Amino acid sequence: MSRGRAVNACCVRWAVRGLASRRAWRIPKVAGAMAPLGEGSDDPVLPDLPRGPLHAARARASFPWKELALFWEGPDMLRFKKNIFSALENDPLFAHPPGSLSLEKYRELTFLRCKRVFEYDFLRVEDLLGSPLRVLALIQCLGMYDWSLATKFFLHTLTFGSAIYSSGSERHFKYLPKIFTMEIFGCFALTEVSHGSNTKAMRTTAHYDPTTEELIIHSPDFEAAKFWVGNLGKTATHAVVFAQLYTPGGQCHGLHPFVVQIRDPKTLLPMPGVMVGDIGRKLGQNGLDNGFAMFHKVRIPRQDLLNRSGDITPEGTYVTHVKDARQHFSESLGSLSSGRVAIAGMSVVNLKLAVSIALRFSATRRQFGPTDEEEVPVLEYPMQQWRLLPYLAAAYALDHFSKSLFLDLVELQQGLLGKDRSARQAELGREIHALASAGKPLASWTAQRGIQECREACGGHGYLAMNRLGDLRDDNDPNCTYEGDNSVLLQQTSNYLLGLLVRRDQGGARIESPLKTVDFLEAYPNLLGHRFEGSSPEDCLDSSVPLAAYEWLVCYLLRESYQKLNQEKQSGSNDFEARNNCQTSRLVKP
């Protein structure tokens, strides 16, 4: 069914164009990694594959797979991953139990496994900044094993931990060692029952009481209950809770993050005034305990306001270096960007797993043939190749894209921590935000469709739970929704791209960005005069040809959207209506 949105389609095309551009294809540094490894090598990191039903297909490869693995990952990363996989493989706690687990048992087991991952100490705290790609690799290795575990670990260490680190100040650093020893267990409580995408409309309140120097956290009604919060259902002892901050006199200073104790770390019983529970079975990731919480006038010390962007004096005066509420809001939610980049990478892992399962099955499953006696592996059918190989290619392209974007994000975060307030830093922040807001939808939707295609391409056997394609689909699905619904996120990218045109049209600003992903738009609208001049299939094999096509398409969609937006405004629509009315068009999702 043909559906879509010009603006959103435009964002996705732009992200795809980024994939095809040379910038994205920076070759990772793997000096010395290209030394050929013979098939007979007994390298423990890349041992020869056992002979089995796949041998015949593998023997026909036109390239040495070990060289590709080394080129793609580098020897250090391969060793790092091997170390994680070996530990999990040899630890009975990580054995997949026969049959299926009850919800309670699965959540309990996931918590125990999460604790064990800390004990393995795969990644020292000091590595977090030193080897940033290892952070991603650890999450992805855990996710290859089970996304419930990876998400549980990730939400505690990275989401909860870095919210405290990056939104708080020195007075909050006392929490950090407790996070890494799991003395406390954390979660990130932003979403409420009635508000997800519209974060500004969250209704949990934090009133300051100067007589006791305490903040009173309160949920006015059930619709304002925190909801969907990962780790909150059974296990979190602490939460970073977002609430509207009120100072004495009743002035609201907007959404701020607070550290709120949820449960007693010894007994896991809820703290007084906190009503907390599990939201029940989900479509997937059922080892993760998503939960809800309502606060009945829960008092916390003034110091537990995470005060990087705003603070309260003991007397109750609000102080901030931030100029206005809009900047305030965007600073306190800045940590959300990293979630989107991580999700792009997580989606790629799901796509890789599904494609591997489907290709291996297809290389051994035989069905029909030129004669009744001779059957052909289904992978030999052009139809099967047509169904699966584009997703194999997408897995490579998106894997590189997500790592590259992650490294850009690390650069941005280092600037933020170093209090870099330069124009370039601000522009880099906007560019990465726009890239992540289109890259997450691109990766998660590609994975969603790819897994479904893999499931169907494996026929009936693909429907058997043990083959994992169902779990992959179910566990990948929230990637399309959390940290921003894909369709809503794409609007953030479209606002960025349209904003570039507006700035140039109104102020003559040159269109350029720190990562140069938008520089080609400087040729807009002239670029629209370019015409496709290929005359044979061979002409299209040069990557510059699809790249030029994508550039043209981004410009075309941008022009259509920009004109539609301007028409809407001229015909009297306000900004809200105008944006809504130009979100749909004849163009389809990627």
Added chain:
Amino acid sequence: MSRGRAVNACCVRWAVRGLASRRAWRIPKVAGAMAPLGEGSDDPVLPDLPRGPLHAARARASFPWKELALFWEGPDMLRFKKNIFSALENDPLFAHPPGSLSLEKYRELTFLRCKRVFEYDFLRVEDLLGSPLRVLALIQCLGMYDWSLATKFFLHTLTFGSAIYSSGSERHFKYLPKIFTMEIFGCFALTEVSHGSNTKAMRTTAHYDPTTEELIIHSPDFEAAKFWVGNLGKTATHAVVFAQLYTPGGQCHGLHPFVVQIRDPKTLLPMPGVMVGDIGRKLGQNGLDNGFAMFHKVRIPRQDLLNRSGDITPEGTYVTHVKDARQHFSESLGSLSSGRVAIAGMSVVNLKLAVSIALRFSATRRQFGPTDEEEVPVLEYPMQQWRLLPYLAAAYALDHFSKSLFLDLVELQQGLLGKDRSARQAELGREIHALASAGKPLASWTAQRGIQECREACGGHGYLAMNRLGDLRDDNDPNCTYEGDNSVLLQQTSNYLLGLLVRRDQGGARIESPLKTVDFLEAYPNLLGHRFEGSSPEDCLDSSVPLAAYEWLVCYLLRESYQKLNQEKQSGSNDFEARNNCQTSRLVKP
């Protein structure tokens, strides 16, 4: 990602064209059904809806919903469905238990519910032919409740029961009353571990032994085990088993169906020589016990060969009215066509349920608005409408299509039972087979994508299991695979369409069919000269415009496929290669 196949895309376009054509829109006979029912009416079949959060949206409807329901279903059908729903609603056995059930418990409960459905006797045996649409409605009502139950019931009564009725003869009718009292419980065992689509390659054998007048059913190895058979895992006492029939001297007469007892009906213990079990958890429909079975020289009476198309004399001579193995094969598998039509209808039910859930949620969920104070129901956003309303329209179109095709199938089956061997009957069989082979993919894929879009359009809350969108997706998924993988089925339709061209080109045969769905192809290739002449959006609102566009598109895809096929053959490919190489192209799935 743009993928597809010219031939297959062609089949789907043809099926879509069928939707748009007037033929498909025969108005059901609902004389007297249009009498207006006021909102205040207390009709027990269509009671007024309770006032609730949806009232505001419903009050804005531009048509009376009761009139639409009456027009669409007719009063008798509405009453029939209401009767089923009320029975299930008031019976504690059908209460949805809180929490989730273990696999064993869910399968046991589904069996008990299946037995209860027989006790309710919603549909008398004599209604099976008298009110054919009620058969479909019963299955669909049960499926609205739970597809595991519907499938379990359906496999026993219709698949097993009608295989015996239509493939057997009077000597087998003794089984029929036992089916309707559930004294025996049946399944249909065709698929094997290593062969699904390629039915001809099934390897279970049936050797005739004239000394005892018995047939010996045998599985040569595990790859020949019957597999995926619904009801076989825990509960079936009898199976229709497909096996290669051998007469003394070693001659193979191809695949034939046999009634084989699997378990003792009193104890459910396996019969001697039968190794039978459950294949475990699936992606969905986990209340249904899919199973495997291997036969170790299991002896059955000669009479348990279902002998409509071929029989064995006591001495071991094979007798048949069928001319060759190909005709034999197609007669013994004829009952598969009805499965495809039923699946199209089942897919529509899933789409209806998902769209209803998503639209109701969207009418009450508010997010963002023109001001910070005022939030808008998300259904008011053009984006949300763009995502959901095409699927609402598809649900209506496909609902009508599947019912209409079902009635055509009933006509065909009545002819078969009446031993109609006319040319029209044969042509009707081919046409319905082609329609069902494209209609099932169209309906099941539309449902698959529609449910996914509904899930995503409900945001995070759509990921909560209690909202059923996950179960719908999981339960709908096998519709894309069983009774023929969608991609493979489409090739059967493409063979039919290409065959029409070949017959005309080679023998000058006119292109026409009993249901007239292909008659427009008589204008091929001239129809390709037609050009779109609309100049405004209004021009496209007349349904003849998209119909003409679909006709053009079918012709275009058919020409491309036909030319490619001929090129392949001219360049020396055999039939097998030629067909494979023209299955992929630049065109996308529907």
